[in-house]
């Protein structure tokens with residue numbers, strides 16, 4: 001595999017407990033293996049995602065948070081944060097934006113990974129979950145410009161956390177991806193992490209689908225399995241290095 005870009009730190013922000021595992025887990029595992037500190041931020045704890053008799057939202061959240069912790073451990077995450085917004089009712093409010101800004105300013109990630117809020121459907125048999133769109137909108141709006149503006153949500157300064165502008169945003173994308181991360185070495189970890197979400201898997205073996213989708217993303221590139229992103233660079237190398245020291249110069253697509 002080529003000389004890959006590895007950020008020093010990365011924060012993935014998603015709606016539900018298994019969203020990271022479905023979308024960007026191969027990349028996060030690869031970066032973590034290379035020394036990147038990774039943070040998982042889950043907006044909801046998936047509390048309406050277990051359809052069993054007598055299941056309560058509180059119990060479901062407990063089960064799914066435990067599964068997420070197992071998955072995060074498999075993927076080498078440094079931390080996992082539960083915002084505990086209500087599953088199925090996530091809205092990209094100013095309050096949610098502020099809560100995400102708080103996490104970004106605290107962890108100070110070089111890269112933020114989030115979803116694509118413009119995805120509404122794929123093919124003729126899928127409607128993107130409204131929570132996914134809300135989380136993606138809130139995350140992007142938190143990243144830019146809010147997290148980097150000291151006079152916005154300035155009350156967070158009282159918590160001892162200062163403004164921070166991430167260097168890059170990796171938007172997980174099915175059709176609009178322009179950069180592809182080779183996940184050949186970590187696809188098995190991705191599958192294992194997905195299987196940690198036992199309450200969601202039932203009899204389903206995720207391996208064939210995950211491999212098929214990753215092979216689709218890798219098509220035409222010199223790799224077997226990939227995850228695709230639309231990458232937005234918010235801070236150029238020179239400016240970033242002045243503040244944060246030398247950075248990885250490897251290619252984003254490798």
Ligand SMILES: [Zn+2]
Nearest residue numbers: 015016019129
């Ligand atoms: Zn989801």
